[in-house]
Amino acid sequence: MKGYAAVGGTLMEKATNIPKATITRLSLYYRQLELMEFDGYRTVSSDKLAWLCQVNPAQVRKDLGYFGEFGVRGVGYDVKELQEQIKKILAINREWNLGVVGIGKLGSALLQHRNLQSRGFKCVAAFDNDPEKIGQIGPGGIEIRDINELDKAVRELNIEIGVITTPPSAAQYVADLFVEADVNAILNFSPIRIQVPDCCMVENIDFTVKLDILTYKLRNELGG
Amino acid sequence: MKGYAAVGGTLMEKATNIPKATITRLSLYYRQLELMEFDGYRTVSSDKLAWLCQVNPAQVRKDLGYFGEFGVRGVGYDVKELQEQIKKILAINREWNLGVVGIGKLGSALLQHRNLQSRGFKCVAAFDNDPEKIGQIGPGGIEIRDINELDKAVRELNIEIGVITTPPSAAQYVADLFVEADVNAILNFSPIRIQVPDCCMVENIDFTVKLDILTYKLRNELGG
DNA sequence: CATTGTGAACTCATTCACAGCG
Protein backbone atom coordinates (compact mmCIF):
# COMPACT_ATOMS: atom_id res chain seq x y z
CA MET A 1 0.00 0.00 0.00
CA LYS A 2 1.37 3.33 -1.09
CA GLY A 3 0.01 6.12 1.09
CA TYR A 4 -3.07 6.58 -1.04
CA ALA A 5 -6.24 8.56 -0.93
CA ALA A 6 -8.86 8.68 1.74
CA VAL A 7 -9.91 5.55 3.48
CA GLY A 8 -9.39 5.29 7.15
CA GLY A 9 -11.00 8.33 8.59
CA THR A 10 -7.59 8.65 10.17
CA LEU A 11 -5.05 9.56 7.57
CA MET A 12 -6.62 11.58 4.85
CA GLU A 13 -4.31 12.71 2.09
CA LYS A 14 -5.98 14.60 -0.71
CA ALA A 15 -7.33 12.07 -3.17
CA THR A 16 -5.31 12.24 -6.37
CA ASN A 17 -8.13 13.50 -8.55
CA ILE A 18 -10.46 10.61 -8.66
CA PRO A 19 -12.91 10.53 -11.55
CA LYS A 20 -16.47 11.09 -10.46
CA ALA A 21 -17.45 8.07 -12.50
CA THR A 22 -15.24 6.02 -10.24
CA ILE A 23 -17.36 6.97 -7.23
CA THR A 24 -20.51 6.04 -9.12
CA ARG A 25 -19.05 2.67 -9.96
CA LEU A 26 -17.89 2.01 -6.41
CA SER A 27 -21.47 2.45 -5.33
CA LEU A 28 -22.44 -0.10 -7.96
CA TYR A 29 -19.75 -2.54 -6.95
CA TYR A 30 -20.90 -2.28 -3.39
CA ARG A 31 -24.44 -3.21 -4.26
CA GLN A 32 -23.28 -6.11 -6.35
CA LEU A 33 -21.07 -7.32 -3.53
CA GLU A 34 -24.04 -7.29 -1.18
CA LEU A 35 -25.90 -9.56 -3.55
CA MET A 36 -22.91 -11.85 -3.94
CA GLU A 37 -22.43 -12.16 -0.21
CA PHE A 38 -26.10 -13.02 0.10
CA ASP A 39 -25.57 -15.70 -2.52
CA GLY A 40 -22.71 -17.14 -0.50
CA TYR A 41 -19.67 -16.02 -2.46
CA ARG A 42 -16.49 -15.54 -0.45
CA THR A 43 -14.24 -14.04 -3.10
CA VAL A 44 -14.67 -12.36 -6.45
CA SER A 45 -12.31 -11.51 -9.30
CA SER A 46 -12.22 -8.17 -11.06
CA ASP A 47 -13.36 -10.03 -14.16
CA LYS A 48 -16.48 -11.33 -12.51
CA LEU A 49 -17.36 -8.13 -10.73
CA ALA A 50 -16.80 -6.22 -13.95
CA TRP A 51 -19.08 -8.53 -15.88
CA LEU A 52 -21.82 -8.14 -13.31
CA CYS A 53 -21.57 -4.38 -13.36
CA GLN A 54 -21.12 -4.16 -17.09
CA VAL A 55 -17.76 -2.46 -17.05
CA ASN A 56 -14.23 -3.31 -18.11
CA PRO A 57 -12.21 -5.50 -15.67
CA ALA A 58 -9.25 -3.12 -15.75
CA GLN A 59 -11.68 -0.39 -14.78
CA VAL A 60 -12.62 -2.24 -11.63
CA ARG A 61 -9.00 -2.68 -10.64
CA LYS A 62 -8.13 0.91 -11.42
CA ASP A 63 -11.12 2.22 -9.49
CA LEU A 64 -10.12 0.25 -6.43
CA GLY A 65 -6.48 1.07 -7.00
CA TYR A 66 -7.17 4.74 -6.28
CA PHE A 67 -7.86 3.84 -2.68
CA GLY A 68 -5.54 1.01 -1.83
CA GLU A 69 -4.67 -2.60 -2.54
CA PHE A 70 -7.62 -4.69 -1.54
CA GLY A 71 -7.07 -7.82 -3.58
CA VAL A 72 -4.92 -10.92 -3.44
CA ARG A 73 -3.07 -11.78 -6.64
CA GLY A 74 -4.09 -15.05 -8.09
CA VAL A 75 -7.22 -15.09 -5.95
CA GLY A 76 -9.29 -11.93 -6.21
CA TYR A 77 -11.07 -9.82 -3.62
CA ASP A 78 -12.69 -10.95 -0.41
CA VAL A 79 -16.37 -10.17 -0.84
CA LYS A 80 -17.00 -9.15 2.73
CA GLU A 81 -13.76 -7.26 3.19
CA LEU A 82 -14.20 -5.30 -0.03
CA GLN A 83 -17.68 -4.25 1.05
CA GLU A 84 -16.23 -2.85 4.25
CA GLN A 85 -13.56 -0.96 2.38
CA ILE A 86 -16.02 0.57 -0.06
CA LYS A 87 -18.32 1.53 2.79
CA LYS A 88 -15.44 3.42 4.33
CA ILE A 89 -14.49 5.06 1.05
CA LEU A 90 -18.02 6.22 0.33
CA ALA A 91 -18.60 7.11 3.96
CA ILE A 92 -21.69 4.95 4.10
CA ASN A 93 -20.42 3.16 7.18
CA ARG A 94 -22.59 5.39 9.32
CA GLU A 95 -26.05 6.94 9.28
CA TRP A 96 -26.90 10.19 7.52
CA ASN A 97 -29.83 12.45 8.29
CA LEU A 98 -31.99 13.69 5.43
CA GLY A 99 -34.56 16.44 5.31
CA VAL A 100 -37.17 16.16 2.56
CA VAL A 101 -38.89 19.26 1.22
CA GLY A 102 -42.06 18.94 -0.83
CA ILE A 103 -44.36 16.24 0.45
CA GLY A 104 -46.24 15.41 -2.72
CA LYS A 105 -46.42 11.96 -4.23
CA LEU A 106 -42.70 11.72 -4.83
CA GLY A 107 -41.66 13.14 -1.47
CA SER A 108 -44.06 10.76 0.26
CA ALA A 109 -42.61 7.84 -1.65
CA LEU A 110 -39.13 8.79 -0.51
CA LEU A 111 -40.12 9.12 3.13
CA GLN A 112 -41.13 5.49 3.10
CA HIS A 113 -38.54 4.15 0.74
CA ARG A 114 -37.03 0.93 2.00
CA ASN A 115 -33.75 1.15 0.21
CA LEU A 116 -33.02 4.47 1.84
CA GLN A 117 -33.76 3.48 5.41
CA SER A 118 -31.99 0.15 5.12
CA ARG A 119 -28.82 1.84 3.91
CA GLY A 120 -28.65 4.26 6.77
CA PHE A 121 -30.19 7.24 5.05
CA LYS A 122 -32.69 8.42 7.63
CA CYS A 123 -35.41 10.87 6.72
CA VAL A 124 -35.57 12.81 9.96
CA ALA A 125 -37.72 15.69 8.79
CA ALA A 126 -40.35 16.54 6.20
CA PHE A 127 -41.27 20.03 5.05
CA ASP A 128 -43.95 21.62 2.93
CA ASN A 129 -45.50 25.05 2.45
CA ASP A 130 -49.09 23.84 2.19
CA PRO A 131 -51.03 24.83 5.35
CA GLU A 132 -53.24 21.78 4.81
CA LYS A 133 -50.25 19.50 5.17
CA ILE A 134 -48.25 21.30 7.85
CA GLY A 135 -48.73 19.67 11.23
CA GLN A 136 -50.08 16.45 9.77
CA ILE A 137 -48.27 13.20 10.35
CA GLY A 138 -46.94 12.30 6.95
CA PRO A 139 -45.97 8.97 5.53
CA GLY A 140 -43.34 7.18 7.52
CA GLY A 141 -44.78 8.67 10.71
CA ILE A 142 -42.93 11.97 10.39
CA GLU A 143 -44.60 15.25 11.17
CA ILE A 144 -44.73 17.63 8.24
CA ARG A 145 -43.17 20.92 9.21
CA ASP A 146 -43.53 24.42 7.90
CA ILE A 147 -40.84 25.13 5.35
CA ASN A 148 -40.04 28.29 7.31
CA GLU A 149 -38.81 26.15 10.17
CA LEU A 150 -36.23 24.51 8.00
CA ASP A 151 -33.30 26.38 9.43
CA LYS A 152 -34.30 25.56 12.99
CA ALA A 153 -34.96 21.91 12.20
CA VAL A 154 -31.63 21.52 10.42
CA ARG A 155 -29.83 22.54 13.58
CA GLU A 156 -32.02 20.62 16.01
CA LEU A 157 -32.04 17.39 14.03
CA ASN A 158 -28.61 17.66 12.47
CA ILE A 159 -29.84 17.39 8.89
CA GLU A 160 -26.84 16.79 6.65
CA ILE A 161 -28.44 16.18 3.27
CA GLY A 162 -31.34 18.12 1.82
CA VAL A 163 -33.76 16.51 -0.59
CA ILE A 164 -35.82 18.68 -2.92
CA THR A 165 -39.03 17.16 -4.27
CA THR A 166 -40.95 20.36 -4.84
CA PRO A 167 -42.28 21.64 -8.15
CA PRO A 168 -39.53 23.29 -10.20
CA SER A 169 -40.76 26.78 -9.41
CA ALA A 170 -39.93 26.29 -5.73
CA ALA A 171 -36.65 24.43 -6.14
CA GLN A 172 -34.29 27.40 -6.10
CA TYR A 173 -36.02 28.93 -3.11
CA VAL A 174 -35.66 25.71 -1.16
CA ALA A 175 -32.06 25.33 -2.23
CA ASP A 176 -31.35 28.82 -0.88
CA LEU A 177 -32.90 27.83 2.44
CA PHE A 178 -30.69 24.77 2.66
CA VAL A 179 -27.58 26.77 1.83
CA GLU A 180 -28.54 29.39 4.36
CA ALA A 181 -28.88 26.64 6.96
CA ASP A 182 -25.40 25.33 6.12
CA VAL A 183 -26.59 22.12 4.53
CA ASN A 184 -23.78 21.27 2.16
CA ALA A 185 -25.34 18.47 0.17
CA ILE A 186 -28.55 18.52 -1.84
CA LEU A 187 -30.34 15.82 -3.76
CA ASN A 188 -32.45 17.65 -6.32
CA PHE A 189 -35.37 15.82 -7.90
CA SER A 190 -36.71 18.86 -9.70
CA PRO A 191 -36.00 19.15 -13.41
CA ILE A 192 -34.14 22.43 -13.20
CA ARG A 193 -30.57 23.10 -12.19
CA ILE A 194 -30.35 25.01 -8.96
CA GLN A 195 -27.60 27.56 -8.31
CA VAL A 196 -25.60 27.11 -5.14
CA PRO A 197 -22.23 28.31 -3.85
CA ASP A 198 -19.19 26.08 -4.26
CA CYS A 199 -19.32 24.85 -0.71
CA CYS A 200 -22.61 23.09 -1.43
CA MET A 201 -22.80 19.93 -3.51
CA VAL A 202 -25.77 19.06 -5.64
CA GLU A 203 -26.72 15.82 -7.28
CA ASN A 204 -29.60 15.93 -9.72
CA ILE A 205 -32.09 13.18 -10.35
CA ASP A 206 -33.94 14.19 -13.43
CA PHE A 207 -36.06 11.64 -15.14
CA THR A 208 -37.15 13.99 -17.86
CA VAL A 209 -33.55 14.04 -19.04
CA LYS A 210 -33.37 10.26 -18.92
CA LEU A 211 -36.55 9.93 -20.93
CA ASP A 212 -35.26 12.41 -23.47
CA ILE A 213 -32.13 10.32 -23.85
CA LEU A 214 -34.25 7.26 -24.48
CA THR A 215 -36.40 8.96 -27.10
CA TYR A 216 -33.31 10.35 -28.79
CA LYS A 217 -31.82 6.90 -28.96
CA LEU A 218 -35.03 5.23 -30.05
CA ARG A 219 -35.18 7.68 -32.89
CA ASN A 220 -31.55 7.39 -33.92
CA GLU A 221 -30.04 4.09 -32.94
CA LEU A 222 -32.90 2.17 -34.36
CA GLY A 223 -34.45 3.67 -37.44
CA GLY A 224 -37.44 5.03 -35.43
CA MET B 1 -25.36 24.09 -43.01
CA LYS B 2 -23.06 21.20 -43.74
CA GLY B 3 -25.10 18.03 -44.17
CA TYR B 4 -25.04 17.25 -40.48
CA ALA B 5 -26.55 14.73 -38.14
CA ALA B 6 -30.16 13.93 -37.53
CA VAL B 7 -32.68 16.67 -37.38
CA GLY B 8 -35.40 16.71 -39.88
CA GLY B 9 -37.01 13.36 -39.60
CA THR B 10 -36.44 13.49 -43.33
CA LEU B 11 -32.75 13.26 -44.02
CA MET B 12 -31.08 11.24 -41.37
CA GLU B 13 -27.36 10.73 -41.82
CA LYS B 14 -25.66 8.78 -39.08
CA ALA B 15 -24.79 11.18 -36.33
CA THR B 16 -21.03 11.63 -36.17
CA ASN B 17 -20.56 10.12 -32.72
CA ILE B 18 -22.28 12.57 -30.53
CA PRO B 19 -21.30 12.46 -26.86
CA LYS B 20 -24.03 11.20 -24.62
CA ALA B 21 -23.42 14.15 -22.35
CA THR B 22 -24.43 16.36 -25.26
CA ILE B 23 -27.86 14.77 -25.34
CA THR B 24 -28.23 15.27 -21.62
CA ARG B 25 -27.35 18.92 -21.98
CA LEU B 26 -29.71 19.45 -24.90
CA SER B 27 -32.51 18.27 -22.64
CA LEU B 28 -31.35 20.83 -20.10
CA TYR B 29 -31.13 23.62 -22.63
CA TYR B 30 -34.61 22.81 -23.75
CA ARG B 31 -36.03 23.16 -20.29
CA GLN B 32 -34.20 26.40 -19.75
CA LEU B 33 -35.50 27.74 -23.06
CA GLU B 34 -39.07 26.94 -21.99
CA LEU B 35 -38.56 29.04 -18.89
CA MET B 36 -37.02 31.86 -20.89
CA GLU B 37 -39.85 31.90 -23.38
CA PHE B 38 -42.27 32.04 -20.50
CA ASP B 39 -40.35 35.03 -19.17
CA GLY B 40 -40.67 36.77 -22.51
CA TYR B 41 -37.20 36.41 -23.96
CA ARG B 42 -36.98 36.31 -27.76
CA THR B 43 -33.30 35.52 -28.21
CA VAL B 44 -30.52 34.12 -26.09
CA SER B 45 -26.74 33.98 -26.48
CA SER B 46 -24.67 30.89 -25.85
CA ASP B 47 -23.11 32.78 -22.97
CA LYS B 48 -26.41 33.34 -21.24
CA LEU B 49 -27.77 29.86 -21.86
CA ALA B 50 -24.48 28.41 -20.65
CA TRP B 51 -24.59 30.42 -17.48
CA LEU B 52 -28.15 29.32 -16.76
CA CYS B 53 -27.27 25.67 -17.30
CA GLN B 54 -23.93 25.89 -15.56
CA VAL B 55 -21.81 24.84 -18.48
CA ASN B 56 -19.15 26.43 -20.66
CA PRO B 57 -20.41 28.71 -23.46
CA ALA B 58 -18.29 26.92 -26.05
CA GLN B 59 -19.93 23.72 -24.92
CA VAL B 60 -23.35 25.07 -25.78
CA ARG B 61 -22.23 26.06 -29.24
CA LYS B 62 -20.46 22.78 -29.85
CA ASP B 63 -23.43 20.77 -28.65
CA LEU B 64 -25.74 22.58 -31.01
CA GLY B 65 -23.12 22.48 -33.75
CA TYR B 66 -23.43 18.72 -33.97
CA PHE B 67 -26.90 19.13 -35.37
CA GLY B 68 -26.79 22.25 -37.49
CA GLU B 69 -26.39 25.99 -37.41
CA PHE B 70 -29.22 27.41 -35.39
CA GLY B 71 -27.80 30.77 -34.36
CA VAL B 72 -27.29 34.18 -35.89
CA ARG B 73 -23.83 35.66 -35.47
CA GLY B 74 -23.81 38.83 -33.45
CA VAL B 75 -27.31 38.08 -32.17
CA GLY B 76 -27.65 34.65 -30.67
CA TYR B 77 -30.37 32.01 -30.89
CA ASP B 78 -34.09 32.51 -31.32
CA VAL B 79 -35.61 31.11 -28.14
CA LYS B 80 -38.69 29.66 -29.79
CA GLU B 81 -36.93 28.36 -32.86
CA LEU B 82 -34.19 26.67 -30.85
CA GLN B 83 -36.79 24.91 -28.75
CA GLU B 84 -38.36 23.51 -31.89
CA GLN B 85 -35.02 22.30 -33.17
CA ILE B 86 -34.10 20.59 -29.92
CA LYS B 87 -37.52 18.97 -29.78
CA LYS B 88 -36.86 17.49 -33.18
CA ILE B 89 -33.37 16.35 -32.23
CA LEU B 90 -34.52 14.67 -29.05
CA ALA B 91 -37.64 13.33 -30.74
CA ILE B 92 -39.84 14.89 -28.09
CA ASN B 93 -41.97 16.57 -30.74
CA ARG B 94 -44.51 13.79 -30.40
CA GLU B 95 -46.10 11.65 -27.69
CA TRP B 96 -44.56 8.48 -26.30
CA ASN B 97 -46.38 5.68 -24.56
CA LEU B 98 -45.02 4.37 -21.27
CA GLY B 99 -45.83 1.21 -19.36
CA VAL B 100 -45.06 1.28 -15.64
CA VAL B 101 -44.35 -1.92 -13.75
CA GLY B 102 -44.49 -2.00 -9.97
CA ILE B 103 -47.26 0.14 -8.56
CA GLY B 104 -45.86 0.90 -5.15
CA LYS B 105 -45.33 4.40 -3.83
CA LEU B 106 -42.85 5.34 -6.50
CA GLY B 107 -44.78 3.83 -9.39
CA SER B 108 -47.93 5.57 -8.21
CA ALA B 109 -46.10 8.86 -8.03
CA LEU B 110 -44.95 8.45 -11.61
CA LEU B 111 -48.41 7.59 -12.89
CA GLN B 112 -49.61 10.97 -11.71
CA HIS B 113 -46.49 12.96 -12.34
CA ARG B 114 -47.28 16.27 -13.99
CA ASN B 115 -43.97 16.81 -15.68
CA LEU B 116 -44.30 13.54 -17.52
CA GLN B 117 -47.80 14.03 -18.85
CA SER B 118 -47.20 17.62 -19.82
CA ARG B 119 -44.17 16.64 -21.86
CA GLY B 120 -45.96 14.06 -23.90
CA PHE B 121 -44.86 11.02 -21.93
CA LYS B 122 -48.13 9.18 -21.47
CA CYS B 123 -48.45 6.37 -18.96
CA VAL B 124 -50.84 4.14 -20.84
CA ALA B 125 -50.55 1.04 -18.70
CA ALA B 126 -49.71 -0.01 -15.14
CA PHE B 127 -48.65 -3.49 -14.06
CA ASP B 128 -48.11 -5.32 -10.81
CA ASN B 129 -47.94 -8.89 -9.58
CA ASP B 130 -49.91 -8.33 -6.38
CA PRO B 131 -53.37 -9.94 -6.68
CA GLU B 132 -54.69 -7.29 -4.30
CA LYS B 133 -53.77 -4.58 -6.75
CA ILE B 134 -54.53 -6.23 -10.06
CA GLY B 135 -57.85 -5.06 -11.44
CA GLN B 136 -57.96 -2.00 -9.21
CA ILE B 137 -58.06 1.44 -10.72
CA GLY B 138 -54.69 2.87 -9.78
CA PRO B 139 -53.59 6.46 -9.46
CA GLY B 140 -54.13 8.49 -12.59
CA GLY B 141 -57.24 6.46 -13.35
CA ILE B 142 -55.38 3.61 -15.00
CA GLU B 143 -56.34 0.02 -14.37
CA ILE B 144 -53.59 -2.06 -12.82
CA ARG B 145 -52.94 -5.11 -14.95
CA ASP B 146 -51.43 -8.46 -14.24
CA ILE B 147 -47.74 -8.44 -15.05
CA ASN B 148 -48.32 -11.56 -17.11
CA GLU B 149 -50.36 -9.53 -19.54
CA LEU B 150 -47.47 -7.25 -20.27
CA ASP B 151 -46.71 -8.69 -23.66
CA LYS B 152 -50.32 -8.41 -24.78
CA ALA B 153 -50.69 -4.88 -23.45
CA VAL B 154 -47.48 -3.74 -25.11
CA ARG B 155 -48.90 -4.71 -28.48
CA GLU B 156 -52.42 -3.44 -27.90
CA LEU B 157 -51.40 -0.09 -26.45
CA ASN B 158 -48.20 0.39 -28.38
CA ILE B 159 -45.99 0.79 -25.34
CA GLU B 160 -42.63 2.12 -26.45
CA ILE B 161 -40.85 2.75 -23.18
CA GLY B 162 -40.91 0.47 -20.17
CA VAL B 163 -40.55 1.85 -16.66
CA ILE B 164 -39.39 -0.42 -13.85
CA THR B 165 -40.31 0.64 -10.33
CA THR B 166 -40.31 -2.79 -8.73
CA PRO B 167 -38.11 -3.96 -5.87
CA PRO B 168 -34.63 -4.88 -7.10
CA SER B 169 -35.33 -8.61 -6.88
CA ALA B 170 -37.96 -8.34 -9.62
CA ALA B 171 -36.16 -5.89 -11.88
CA GLN B 172 -34.37 -8.37 -14.11
CA TYR B 173 -37.49 -10.47 -14.55
CA VAL B 174 -39.48 -7.44 -15.65
CA ALA B 175 -36.68 -6.33 -17.95
CA ASP B 176 -36.77 -9.74 -19.62
CA LEU B 177 -40.51 -9.37 -20.15
CA PHE B 178 -40.03 -6.00 -21.79
CA VAL B 179 -37.28 -7.32 -24.04
CA GLU B 180 -39.42 -10.30 -24.95
CA ALA B 181 -42.22 -7.93 -25.90
CA ASP B 182 -39.88 -5.92 -28.14
CA VAL B 183 -39.80 -2.85 -25.95
CA ASN B 184 -36.47 -1.28 -26.83
CA ALA B 185 -36.20 1.37 -24.15
CA ILE B 186 -36.32 0.93 -20.40
CA LEU B 187 -36.20 3.44 -17.58
CA ASN B 188 -34.94 1.53 -14.58
CA PHE B 189 -35.57 2.94 -11.12
CA SER B 190 -34.30 -0.10 -9.29
CA PRO B 191 -30.83 0.09 -7.78
CA ILE B 192 -29.39 -2.81 -9.73
CA ARG B 193 -28.13 -2.92 -13.29
CA ILE B 194 -30.31 -5.08 -15.49
CA GLN B 195 -28.88 -7.13 -18.34
CA VAL B 196 -30.47 -6.64 -21.73
CA PRO B 197 -29.45 -7.33 -25.34
CA ASP B 198 -27.86 -4.56 -27.40
CA CYS B 199 -31.07 -3.71 -29.19
CA CYS B 200 -32.59 -2.53 -25.92
CA MET B 201 -31.56 0.72 -24.28
CA VAL B 202 -31.59 1.26 -20.56
CA GLU B 203 -31.35 4.42 -18.53
CA ASN B 204 -30.91 4.02 -14.80
CA ILE B 205 -32.25 6.32 -12.13
CA ASP B 206 -30.55 5.30 -8.99
CA PHE B 207 -30.77 7.59 -6.04
CA THR B 208 -28.71 5.34 -3.84
CA VAL B 209 -25.77 6.05 -6.10
CA LYS B 210 -26.45 9.78 -5.95
CA LEU B 211 -26.63 9.72 -2.19
CA ASP B 212 -23.39 7.76 -2.03
CA ILE B 213 -21.74 10.42 -4.18
CA LEU B 214 -22.94 13.09 -1.79
CA THR B 215 -21.67 11.28 1.28
CA TYR B 216 -18.34 10.64 -0.39
CA LYS B 217 -17.99 14.30 -1.18
CA LEU B 218 -19.18 15.46 2.20
CA ARG B 219 -16.50 13.32 3.72
CA ASN B 220 -13.73 14.35 1.36
CA GLU B 221 -14.31 17.75 -0.13
CA LEU B 222 -15.05 19.27 3.19
CA GLY B 223 -13.08 17.87 6.06
CA GLY B 224 -16.05 15.72 7.27
C1' DC C 1 -19.05 44.49 -33.38
C1' DA C 2 -21.18 41.00 -30.71
C1' DT C 3 -21.73 36.43 -31.17
C1' DT C 4 -21.62 32.15 -33.71
C1' DG C 5 -19.19 28.02 -35.55
C1' DT C 6 -15.19 25.15 -35.37
C1' DG C 7 -10.30 23.24 -35.86
C1' DA C 8 -6.70 22.64 -32.61
C1' DA C 9 -5.06 22.10 -27.93
C1' DC C 10 -5.87 20.28 -23.88
C1' DT C 11 -7.77 17.68 -20.02
C1' DC C 12 -9.87 13.83 -18.26
C1' DA C 13 -11.23 8.85 -18.44
C1' DT C 14 -10.83 4.26 -20.14
C1' DT C 15 -8.45 0.37 -21.82
C1' DC C 16 -4.32 -2.17 -22.83
C1' DA C 17 -0.61 -4.90 -21.67
C1' DC C 18 2.41 -6.75 -18.80
C1' DA C 19 5.31 -6.87 -14.62
C1' DG C 20 4.64 -8.33 -9.86
C1' DC C 21 3.18 -11.53 -6.69
C1' DG C 22 0.54 -14.93 -3.68
Place this chain on the structure above:
DNA sequence: CGCTGTGAATGAGTTCACAATG
Protein backbone atom coordinates in the same frame (compact mmCIF):
# COMPACT_ATOMS: atom_id res chain seq x y z
C1' DC D 1 -0.58 -20.31 -12.75
C1' DG D 2 -4.07 -16.78 -12.20
C1' DC D 3 -5.25 -12.51 -10.96
C1' DT D 4 -3.98 -8.00 -9.15
C1' DG D 5 -1.85 -3.46 -9.64
C1' DT D 6 -0.29 0.08 -12.63
C1' DG D 7 2.42 2.85 -16.19
C1' DA D 8 1.75 3.73 -20.87
C1' DA D 9 -1.29 4.13 -24.87
C1' DT D 10 -5.45 5.29 -26.50
C1' DG D 11 -9.77 7.46 -26.78
C1' DA D 12 -13.41 10.69 -25.55
C1' DG D 13 -15.03 15.06 -24.17
C1' DT D 14 -14.20 19.87 -23.04
C1' DT D 15 -12.28 24.32 -23.58
C1' DC D 16 -9.61 27.64 -26.12
C1' DA D 17 -9.02 30.89 -29.46
C1' DC D 18 -10.06 32.98 -33.42
C1' DA D 19 -11.79 33.34 -38.19
C1' DA D 20 -16.31 33.99 -40.22
C1' DT D 21 -20.41 36.79 -40.53
C1' DG D 22 -25.17 38.76 -40.10
